[in-house]
Amino acid sequence: MQARLLLEDGTLLIGKSFGSTKEMTGEVVFNTGITGYQEVLSDPSYCGQIVTMTYPLIGNYGINRDDFEALRPYIHGFIVREHEDVPSNWRAEYTLDALLKEYDIPGIQGIDTRMLTRKIRHHGTMKGILTTSNEPVEALMDRLNQSSLLRDQVSRVSTKNVFSAPGHKERVVLVDFGSKSGILKDLVKRGCDVVVVPHTVTADEIRKLNPDGILLSNGPGDPKDVPHAVQMVREIIGEYPLFGICLGHQLFALASGADTEKLKFGHRGGNHPVQELASGRCYITSQNHGYTVKEDSIAGTDLEVTHINNNDKTIEGLKHKKAPAFSVQYHPEAAPGPYDSSYLFDDFLTMIRDYKQNNPQPPRQAQLAAAAAKGELQYAQK
Structure with missing residues (x-):
């Protein structure tokens, strides 16, 4: 299924959906970690944010019950270059896709995360909307403009x-x-x-x-x-x-x-x-x-x-x-x-x-x- 990420400056990125199909808005940020995506996902400090992972392959060692940093994730979305849905690790109990579905968190893969990271570095963090909707961009932008970032995280x-x-x-x-x-x-x-x-x-x-x-x-x-x-x-x-x-x-x-x-x-x-x-x-x-x-x-x-x-x-x-x-x-x-x-x-x-x-x-x-x-x-x- 197609997923789209629209930023408040009008930038539209089109990729493939994984995880939940729920539409979410949030502050788009990036994390430069090579490993530790499970800890990033479950870090409460990301509450209300849509997180971009700069490392290109995410999900390759799966998800396990021991590495959570909170009882549940609080992020509003997950952006990766390539999502691996067949993890290989002796500690893996289920997949990244299954985790995002369980907690109703949308994900998008297949976009140019390097370009997105450079844009954030140049312009600063900005609001974004992550959706699988086929609505016109103008309708998405209206919803994004009417939304506000959380202040009660x-x-x-x-x-x-x-x-x-x-x-x-x-x-x-x-x-x-x-x-x-x-x-x-x-x-x-x-x-x-x-x-x-x-x-x-x-x-x-x-x-x-x-x-x-x-x-x-x-x-x-x-x-x-x-x-x-x-x-x-x-x-x-x-x-x-x-x-x-x-x-x-x-x-x-x-x-x-x-x-x-x-x-x-x-x-x-x-x-x-x-x-x-x-x-x-x-x-x-x-x-x-x-x-x-x-x-x-x-x-x-x-x-x-x-x-x-x-x-x-x-x-x-x-x-x-x-x-x-x-x-x-x-x-x-x-x-x-x-x-x-x-x-x-x-x-x-x-x-x-x-x-x-x-x-x-x-x-x-x-x-x-x-x-x-x-x-x-x-x-x-x-």
């Missing part, structure tokens, strides 16, 4: 309920803005007692959980679309050791007085070089974001830049000058991607232990006692 992908992954070491509250399962796995692997909370969590609710540290997860969209999260982070900076990843990095920056802006076409892939300023060392990183912290907004804040992107010199890492808090724009859990930066989880736990050693009676103890006096201790100890 975080609420769509964040957990609705508190849940835990018990461990015997430090208690970490993981604030889920669209967290990849790789982040939780890295914490559990290190023995952490992890409590995962929704994006709507307040500072007081975090205090009742009596954490040793806070991790702000990745997530989709514009950080300014979740102002309640900025306020929450502002209240807890300095009270607990804090680590921000991707969207969590941007929220940490906003809460500290800096600003963010949209990138022309973003960073998405597993091969982005990042320099650590203190050592001069270059790390190859996994990234997926469309926004960045503005460099000129750092002045006058308590933030210090720790990492920069070697390609476009955008900010990739921050730390607080006074509080035990740092963040990175890239993904240290590397799913998919290189494992160069997994040490950041160890740095986070070292920061927690140093903080506890230097603050044997942190302020949260008084808050916990107040919670107990109000009969809230049962919740606080969960």
Whole structure:
């Protein structure tokens, strides 16, 4: 069946449909990863986007149950040069086509993905509509113009309920803005007692959980679309050791007085070089974001830049000058991607232990006692 991709600038690309035949609109972006298409598909940070894979052959090793980064995909469409419907891998349980059909996600193959990627790099990301309809282009363009990009992605992908992954070491509250399962796995692997909370969590609710540290997860969209999260982070900076990843990095920056802006076409892939300023060392990183912290907004804040992107010199890492808090724009859990930066989880736990050693009676103890006096201790100890 024929499928068509129409961009808001009028560009029409005609290919072959696979996956669902549902018509979808979204922001058309590209990912430069050679492998890891299953993790890309299931990364909640792609919520509302139509993803172009620059590697030409996708689907060749199938889909398995172990490599999902969320319980379900949230992307609005998948664009590939060539889709392989007969995968060959001992871990494969079903095909990419079957996955897209199961979650009603449309796909298009057989188009010039190199040309599309160059167009996005030149003009920036843009809205697109992916359809199998035979309607005139004018009718499709009318629908595309009347559509708008999502602004509530975080609420769509964040957990609705508190849940835990018990461990015997430090208690970490993981604030889920669209967290990849790789982040939780890295914490559990290190023995952490992890409590995962929704994006709507307040500072007081975090205090009742009596954490040793806070991790702000990745997530989709514009950080300014979740102002309640900025306020929450502002209240807890300095009270607990804090680590921000991707969207969590941007929220940490906003809460500290800096600003963010949209990138022309973003960073998405597993091969982005990042320099650590203190050592001069270059790390190859996994990234997926469309926004960045503005460099000129750092002045006058308590933030210090720790990492920069070697390609476009955008900010990739921050730390607080006074509080035990740092963040990175890239993904240290590397799913998919290189494992160069997994040490950041160890740095986070070292920061927690140093903080506890230097603050044997942190302020949260008084808050916990107040919670107990109000009969809230049962919740606080969960």
